Structures are given as C-alpha cells and as structure tokens.
Amino acid sequence: MDAITHPQGAGDIAASERPLGTRFLVFPQPPFIPGYEKPEVVWIGSSAGPILAGPSDSRIYVANPVEPKSPYAAPYIPPYPGLLQPPAEPGPDGHFDHIGPGSPAFLSTHSYACARRVLDICESYAGRPIRWFFEPTLERLEIVPRIPHWQNAQSGFGFLELGENEPEGPTSCFALNFDAVAHEMGHLILLSELGLLEGDGFGSDFFSYHEAIADFISLLGLLQFDTALDRLLRRTSGNLLLHNELDRFAELSDEKQLRSLNNSLRINDVSQEVHDRSKPFAAGLFDCLVEVYQSLLFERGLSDIDPRKFRDLRQQMAPALMEEGLRASPASYERTHFAAKAALQEARDVIGEAVTRSWNYLEPDSLTFEDGASALLEAAWRGRGRVYIDQLEDCMRWRGIL
Ligand SMILES: [Zn+2]
Numbered sequence: 001m002d003a004i005t006h007p008q009g010a011g012d013i014a015a016s017e018r019p020l021g022t023r024f025l026v027f028p029q030p031p032f033i034p035g036y037e038k039p040e041v042v043w044i045g046s047s048a049g050p051i052l053a054g055p056s057d058s059r060i061y062v063a064n065p066v067e068p069k070s071p072y073a074a075p076y077i078p079p080y081p082g083l084l085q086p087p088a089e090p091g092p093d094g095h096f097d098h099i100g101p102g103s104p105a106f107l108s109t110h111s112y113a114c115a116r117r118v119l120d121i122c123e124s125y126a127g128r129p130i131r132w133f134f135e136p137t138l139e140r141l142e143i144v145p146r147i148p149h150w151q152n153a154q155s156g157f158g159f160l161e162l163g164e165n166e167p168e169g170p171t172s173c174f175a176l177n178f179d180a181v182a183h184e185m186g187h188l189i190l191l192s193e194l195g196l197l198e199g200d201g202f203g204s205d206f207f208s209y210h211e212a213i214a215d216f217i218s219l220l221g222l223l224q225f226d227t228a229l230d231r232l233l234r235r236t237s238g239n240l241l242l243h244n245e246l247d248r249f250a251e252l253s254d255e256k257q258l259r260s261l262n263n264s265l266r267i268n269d270v271s272q273e274v275h276d277r278s279k280p281f282a283a284g285l286f287d288c289l290v291e292v293y294q295s296l297l298f299e300r301g302l303s304d305i306d307p308r309k310f311r312d313l314r315q316q317m318a319p320a321l322m323e324e325g326l327r328a329s330p331a332s333y334e335r336t337h338f339a340a341k342a343a344l345q346e347a348r349d350v351i352g353e354a355v356t357r358s359w360n361y362l363e364p365d366s367l368t369f370e371d372g373a374s375a376l377l378e379a380a381w382r383g384r385g386r387v388y389i390d391q392l393e394d395c396m397r398w399r400g401i402l
Helices: 009-016 106-126 178-194 206-222 226-236 274-300 313-327 330-334 337-361 371-380 386-399
Strands: 022-026 040-044 060-062 141-144 151-157 159-162
Touching: 040 106, 060 106, 060 226, 106 141, 106 159, 106 178, 106 337, 141 274, 151 206, 151 226, 159 178, 178 206, 178 337, 206 337, 206 371, 226 330, 226 337, 274 313, 274 337, 274 371, 274 386, 313 386, 330 337, 337 371, 371 386
Parallel strands: 060 141, 141 159
Antiparallel strands: 022 040, 151 159
C-alpha cells in the first residue's frame, strides 16, 4: 500500500525495473563431458556498463573475423583490421540467452560471458577494479572466438583468441571450453596485477607461477557454477580428494595435456619445464582450499575429522578422509549437501581472496614460488584466512615450496 500512496512510489517502481544484469548461456565444462550437456544461465552484472551487440562493453569486446585470421604476434596486435561477422545481438529484453548452442553467434556470446565472468570474480576477490596491463595503448580486451584449424588458445597484449581441436566438430572449439577461456583470462589478470617482466625472467619462477595461477583461477571460476558444485560434491559425497571433475580440468587448454590439481607432486619431483614446474604450487593452492573446506566441515559438525590434528594433508589426513568417505553412504551425504556446499563456497572465497590479494606483495622479475607462498600467507593473515594460517603454511611446506 505504501508504494502506491507514497509520493516516492514511482521511484520505487523504477528502481525495481532497473536492469540488474544481463543473461547469457554458459557451459561450465565442455558439453561432451557427462552431466554438462546443458548450458547454465549466467547473469553478468552491470559493473562494466551496458552490454551491447558484439557482445561488447567498456572492458571487453568480441571481434569475429569473416576471413581465417592468423594469430596475433607482436607487432601485430588488436584491433583486428579486417571484415567482421555481424555482431551477436541482444534480444528485445536486452539479454543474450536466446542465443543457444545451435546458433552461429553462440561462440561469441559464450566466450564473452566466460571471460567477463572470470574478470568479475577476480575483481570481487581483489575488492577493486583490475585495470588491463595494456591500457592506455588499448582500452579494451578483444576476444577472437574462433581461429579455424589452429589448435591453440592464447592471450597477450589486448587479445584473447581461441582455436579449435582437430577433428573439427560441433564441440571442438575452445570458445566452448570454460577452462580454456578462464585459463587465458588468468594470465591476463595476473599480468595486469603483477605487472610485466623488465628482463627475460631467467632465474625466476615467473612463467611457471603464471601457469599455476592461470589453472587455479580456472578452478575458482568453475567452482562458481551450481552445476559444478553440485556434481562434484554429490559424486564424491563431499570428499574433494576423490577423483572428480577437477581431474579433467584443463584437458583442452593450450597445454593440450591432462593436468590435475589433485596430485602429490613436490617441487623436487618436477622438471624445469614451465607447465611441469607449475604443478606443485597449483596443487598446494588446491590443498589450501581443501584444508579450509575440511576445517569448516569439522567446525560445523559435518565431519568427524579435525584437519588441525594432522601435520599434513596428503600423507596423514588423506587416508583418514578416504576411510570416512568409505563409511559414508550417498544417502547420508545428501542430508548435508547444502551445508557442505556452503562450506566449499566459503573455502573457495577464503583462498580466492588470499591468492588475488597476494599479488600486491610480489615483484615479477625476482618472483620465486617461495615468494608466491609467503605472499599468499601474508594476504591470508590480513584477511579471513588468518585462522587457517598454520594449515596453509603446512600445505606449502609439504610441497617443498617453503
Ligand atoms: Zn597458460
């Protein structure tokens, strides 16, 4: 009644009609992975202003070339100078979710929404806008959703461009692979926050740290999807150390190799090759996430295992968790599913914030994994990770990084 009779009633109605975001359809994992055949509706907020045809906004735009384009390589950088396909158009309601997997414009809307969402997630963990490292030379990131017959994905000075797997098929495009887009966004965001090398990076862990962070950002992005959280937790009855979606993680990324964050590699187990060397640190971050998650489960009476009683997660806590996992039935897990999901979301955010804010303490040219781990602990100490600080330190120490 108040809204009708009060003089400000009209303003209330206008406020309720103000657009709160724009809808897109996104596959959290490539659609050939069982359980992910249908895309999820994702809302992109209005932080970057209106989302117009393209899609395009004030930070990111899609350029979909008519001719087969060669990949960018300096000094060849955006904007793409050639003829472009017609832009993906929003529906009359301003949303893009009428564009589905069968539509020619879907690669554009899908790659845009994946990229935009990862940027929004990282900005929200950082607590402030993330400015592109290529500003002001280029104001916006250009996404090229498909380069035919190019089996790669890459990001660089003002661009993110996506090829396709061979043989060519309806789901072979990297633009449909959230992991691949999120991994490349991870590189762009880290370059923007950490800065560029002044030297060649020799003697530092700059490049392998980049790969570890890009993979972990892809994981943080995946864990924002309901489909992923629900499937992962239900399939493992809440035990993240069991084989799960994360094992398939990054299988189609630019590295073209199956990599898993759920591994027991220590820094002395790997070679100097950047992707190989990235694995212990990335897995250490994954362990930090599991430590926080298990702590929350214990504090909330959802697990009998107190992570603080174990010196390390991999050799000591993991067997106890496996044993607990064998005792639990899927039916008994189901009664606690939503509480477990809330714990996982909180653990994700505790570690996501610490990772994103740790970049404030790092210098690109002298960066080592030990610096990366120390900076993580510093950022966790200053945030809500403080109560887990000893556990996080143990995770990185066990990997041989600290
Ligand atoms: Zn990479």
